[in-house]
Amino acid sequence: MKSGFVLLIGRSNVGKSTLLNTLVGTKIAATSFRAQLTRNIIHGVMNTPEGQAIFVDTPGMFKHKKSELTGKLTEKVKNSLEDIDAIVYIVDPTREIGVEERAVYGMIRHLDIPKILVINKSDLPEKERNHQKAYEAWSKDFEAVLSLSALRGSHITPLKELVMSYLPEGQALYPNEQLTNVDNYFWVAEIIREKAFSVFDKEVPYSLTVNVESIEEKPNIFVIQANILTNEDRYKRIIIGKGGGKLKEIGQMARKELEQALHKKVFLELEVEVDKHWVERI
Numbered sequence: 007m008k009s010g011f012v013l014l015i016g017r018s019n020v021g022k023s024t025l026l027n028t029l030v031g032t033k034i035a036a037t038s039f040r041a042q043l044t045r046n047i048i049h050g051v052m053n054t055p056e057g058q059a060i061f062v063d064t065p066g067m068f069k070h071k072k073s074e075l076t077g078k079l080t081e082k083v084k085n086s087l088e089d090i091d092a093i094v095y096i097v098d099p100t101r102e103i104g105v106e107e108r109a110v111y112g113m114i115r116h117l118d119i120p121k122i123l124v125i126n127k128s129d130l131p132e133k134e135r136n137h138q139k140a141y142e143a144w145s146k147d148f149e150a151v152l153s154l155s156a157l158r159g160s161h162i163t164p165l166k167e168l169v170m171s172y173l174p175e176g177q178a179l180y181p182n183e184q185l186t187n188v189d190n191y192f193w194v195a196e197i198i199r200e201k202a203f204s205v206f207d208k209e210v211p212y213s214l215t216v217n218v219e220s221i222e223e224k225p226n227i228f229v230i231q232a233n234i235l236t237n238e239d240r241y242k243r244i245i246i247g248k249g250g251g252k253l254k255e256i257g258q259m260a261r262k263e264l265e266q267a268l269h270k271k272v273f274l275e276l277e278v279e280v281d282k283h284w285v286e287r288i
């Protein structure tokens with residue numbers, strides 16, 4: 007059989023995590039319309055009759071604001087370039103090629119590894135995808151160029167086939183039933199963070215992280231305790247909201263999704279704490 011690692015790389019918000027979930031067929035990585043959601047290297051496993059491809063989701067490259075977090079994320083992406091068998095480079099045809107895109111491309115173009123250019127979001131009307139041609143002009147630097155929709159799951163099969171064709175002979179690296187490297191604690195935290203991202207304006211999401219303290223499975227219910235950690239008191243107040251309304255909203259959305267995925271009732275105890283040092287632990 008064949009097996010190997012396939013890197014999903016691209017700037018923030020192009021749809022890397024969405025594509026990972028679509029390829030694996032289940033939601034592993036959190037996704038958001040807001041940039042810089044993914045903060046860890048996440049593996050998603052695809053098993054086919056031919057073999058096993060392990061997709062590696064990476065944090066989006068993001069040059070907009072220099073911060074400790076951005077620096078750490080860029081470092082993680084650079085480290086993930088080792089021991090990769092193929093690269094899927096994802097771009098968003100609604101956005102112009104700019105300094106940021108060229109910087110990401112600069113990181114991979116010298117690598118002697120098969121590269122596939124994925125022009126994502128093909129479900130959007132043509133007039134919104136007004137940079138499609140500019141990206142297509144890069145085709146000579148790639149083994150293949152595919153236009154697809156990660157969100158709708160259209161034209162995914164050609165990508166799967168291409169990826170498998172580039173993988174070397176090898177044994178399965180993950181047991182058949184295991185689809186990811188992340189554990190339930192991480193996964194639950196990501197779901198909660200995704201919901202927090204969806205509730206607040208730009209400023210707050212970059213100042214928070216989620217820590218799951220405990221997950222207890224009882225016969226009829228999961229009891230989950232989690233903390234939202236944030237840098238400052240003023241953010242804590244925003245996250246809790248008037249009469250606890252915002253926190254409740256996040257909790258309800260997260261609980262709904264967790265219940266759907268776990269096929270069981272969930273009791274989610276969510277608190278907010280100020281912790282100025284959370285970025286250092288990422």
Ligand SMILES: Nc1nc2c(ncn2[C@@H]2O[C@H](COP(=O)(O)OP(=O)(O)OP(=O)(O)O)[C@@H](O)[C@H]2O)c(=O)[nH]1
Nearest residue numbers: 019020021022023024038039042043044066156157
């Ligand atoms: N219309 C459309 N939207 C998409 C598609 N793929 C992803 N999106 C949307 O684009 C946004 C970003 O998706 P993510 O998968 O979180 O992007 P990402 O590249 O992982 O972002 P970072 O983790 O911040 O680097 C979300 O709102 C997705 O729903 C697609 O094929 N079509």
Ligand SMILES: [Mg+2]
Nearest residue numbers: 022023043044
């Ligand atoms: Mg992501």
